[in-house]
Amino acid sequence: MKKEEIPQDRSNLETAKFKELCYAVDDEGQYVTAQSTGWDPKTIALDNAIKDIYERVEIARQKVIANQTSPIEYYMELHKMDLSILSSYVGMWKWRVKRHFKPSIFNKLKNRTLEKYAEVFEISVNELQQIKKR
Amino acid sequence: MAIDFTHKQTAHCENGVVSNLMTYNGFPISEPMVFGIGSGLIYCYIPLLKVNHAPAITYRVMPGQIFKKFAKRVGIKIKKEKFNNPIEAKARLDENLKNNNPVGLQVGVYNLTYFPDEYRFHFNAHNLVVYGKEDSSYLISDPIMEGVTSLTDKELEKVRFAKGAFAPKGHIYYPIDFPEELDLKNAIVKGINHTCKDMLAPIPILGVRGIKLVANFIRKWPKKHGVKKANHYLGQIVRMQEEIGTGGGGFRYIFAAFLQESSEILGNDKLKELSKEMTEIGDLWRDFALNASRIYKNRKAPQDSYESVAAQLDHIADREKVFFTKLKEAIK
Structure with a gap:
């Protein structure tokens, strides 16, 4: 060059x-x-990657509304995380985090567990229990 | 309290930290020299690991390796420490600053507040220098930034204890012992030899063979994963190759600059010619990125366009095979 x-x-x-x-x-x-x-070739790639993240967040949001997943998955996507990154931040096994995606399990979680997630996402437990309005 | 430290912008963070710390300690050395002597150049497909939901390909060696190899080859010693406890990590940093010693830190990018939002993702192998403290703010020289910046206590702790792959664990490092003169000539030869060995390695995921492997992946992606995913993967490849830090062409231009500088130091004209050849190969990598971007720009690319970028990669692999074979000979 x-x-x-x-x-x-x-x-x-x-x-x-x-x-x-x-x-x-x-x-x-x-x-x-x-x-x-x-340089355009990488700006386009970055823009696409960001769009992809938005899409993932929106899909997760819809799933929460449809009661197919818990807000934890939504906030995970919002913070550009995947299961292994989130599990290392909260210090729990991946299978356990994945289990917390189930709305029925999520609703029965102890406050102490919820606090762990809330702290990682930098929100209150109250906010963690719902998803952001658009 | 600020140490009289000269910040110089570089393309890549690890090279930059080493180059700037060496210069501070009275051994001015360029970014390409650090990169070349530390055998930074590579091509490797990393199985199992996903970055941003796409396959991981790296154009440089594992984090920390450049400094480690560089130090060993020029004869300096580095002190390195990791911590489980953030309080201890902070105490060690403060202690060094008090002793007027600027230090390198490994950090995560996601919470680096001075980065543009779009660039903040979970990547934990970024490097920067802390060169002072004012009130509760740390003075930061981040080599990929044009100027110096700062982070609060809390912000710095967050990035030093980022989690996930390559978690930094408060990793702090700095040179502690220097020879009277750096043995550059021998170091250059060792650095080049190692890179040639890596690039020509008989391992399917590494070097020239790794490039061919990825070319074959690209051919299969649209059928295997659908166009959308295939394009996302392709976009990620271009980002890993060209995004901040590679100096362009997946580090090939920095490597060419290293060969040019080395030809003067070693008095070896062959390296000068090979530097030109590496620049041409760098241009081929840029062309590959450009053509790949044409595919993911419009989402309905014809199937043969994947074939054509894959063929471009094959061609690059062939050129690099010839190149590194010649390079090995040139320093014998």
């Missing part, structure tokens, strides 16, 4: 006034560094 070919596309970095460093060669063939504001 030549220095003048370093892409300067608009990207999500803009909001944070952030530029990343790239390596490229100058006219003499010497390696130099220069900043880039972003």
